[in-house]
Amino acid sequence: AVVSTQSTGEAQREVAEMIKDKIIIGHDVAHDFAALGFSHPRHLLRDTSKYKPFRELSKGNTPSLKNLVKHYLKAEVQSGAHDSIEDARGALQLYRQHRPAWERSLKMQKKRAKADSQVGQVAEKVDGLDN
Secondary structure, three states: OOOOOHHHHHHHHHHHHHHOOOOEEEEHHHHHHHHHOOOOOHHHHHEEEOHHHHHHHHHOOOOOOHHHHHHHHOOOOOOOOOOHHHHHHHHHHHHHHHHHHHHHHHHHHHEEEEEEEEEEEHHHHHHHOOO
């Protein structure tokens, strides 16, 4: 058996460096990042538990990966013992199937946020003129 002498901090730094500036795809990844003890920029996350069209399947609640894979991919996951690799593949397949619409929705969100910011800046300037 191989014994690692790497500290938790070293492992965290190594993982953080590996995923730096990378898009991370998964399901309910907040739990994974909490376990790792760090976060990842929201604009680089593709979380199948947060994607609005997927949430509509569960009436706005967090959808289970099992139900998403069954509904959209017509496949079964999590039918036996928990398999992290199977879960990762399911999340990746869901993302790939919906990537064009998903990425378009992110671009639209970014444009709306920029427009909202500009409106706020104009409103602040107008308020400043009134004073």
